[in-house]
Amino acid sequence: MNPVQTILITAIxxxxxxxxxxSGRYKRLSIARDDWKVESVMLLLLLVLIQPGIFLGINWLGLRYAPQWQGALAFLPAWGMFLVLLVADDMTQYWWHRISHSPLLWPLHRAHHSAGYMSVRVVYRNNFFYYAMMPGLWISAVLIYMGFGNVYIVYVVLKMLVIIGAHSAVRWDEPLYKIRALHPLMWVVERTISTPATHYAHHAITNEDGIGHYKGNFGNFLFLWDVLFGTALITRRYPSVVGLQDDISYGKEAWSAEVFFPVFKSTRSHSALGKERIIVE
Known part of the structure; x- marks a missing residue:
């Protein structure tokens, strides 16, 4: 990761x-005992092992087997590179996220939804293999090798600004909805990028209140993908409870199973991470 990129994302x-x-919102969060293990271990693995490993690995393979492609797309204008990244990274992440709510891949994404709270802590909370197999990371590594490096820094900082803001316990969009003069602007914003209101809905424990929408609102940077592909729900409201109902009914999963399934499996009854998987989303 580029030092400038690291500093800016860390600052955000x-x-x-x-x-x-x-604001006092963090103090009011109900955080389970082992949540910090899931979040800290996965953050460390992603930033120290997975992302650098993918980027360095692709660079090594490129130099060894396709040196002629190094910097081959550097002639593209910055805006063109940015648009390519929106499709190659963010749109593919939308689809990766969406299919991760299917029975086959749900265990690799379950940890992200098992948090019973919204906070910056949740941003990188996922299974090891969810990130290791994420198509957008691999495609981005190839594009960086082909000359997208400087534009990628700007792109990923803006993307993380949106994603971190959408998960934060500080709902930055909430006061803006109350300003009538900003309604037209917010109509555009909430259909373009992920906001707390739209992303909180994705983490809701139920859809029955008309606010939760855990089978949609999959967008990460751009919410536009949900609008285009028919999975958007916009209410400008926030679910009262987030998390997973099966954790409430059967108890929290072991952090090791959440992070490293299928290497480590759950011993809990009625589990999506067990030897006999029961899919409950």
Missing amino acids: FVGFGLAEVI
């Missing part, structure tokens, strides 16, 4: 985290 992450603390 810390900034939203401090805002949660200062």
Whole structure:
């Protein structure tokens, strides 16, 4: 990861985290005992092992087997590279996220939804293999090898600003909805990028209140993909409860199973992470 990129994303992450603390919202979060293990281990593995491993691996393979392609697309204008990244990284992540709510891949994404709270802590909370197999990371690595490096820095900082903001306990969009003069602007914003209102709905524990929408609102950077592919729900409201009902009914899963399934499996009854998987989303 580029040092400038690292500094900026860290500043965004810390900034939203401090805002949660200062506003008192973090103190009010109901956080289970082992949640910090899932989040800290996965953050460390993603930033130290998975992403650098993919990027360095693709660079090594490129130099060894396709040196002629190094920087081959560097002639493209910055705006063109940015648009390519929106499709090659963000749209593919939309589809990866969407199919991860299918029975086959749900165990690799379940950890992200098992948090009973919304916070910056949830941003990188996922299974190891969810990130290791994410198509967008591999495609981005190829594009960086082909000359997208500088534009990728700008792209990923903006993307993480949106994603971190959409997960934060500080709902930045909430006061803006109350300003009548901003209604036209917010109509465009909430259909373009992920906001707390649309993404909280995706983490809701139920759809029955007309606010939750865990079978949709899959967008990460752009919410536009949900609009285009028919999975969007916009209510400008926030679900009262987030998380997973089966965790409430049967108890939290072991953090090791959440992060490393299928290497480690759950011993809990009625589990999507067990030897005999029961799919409950």
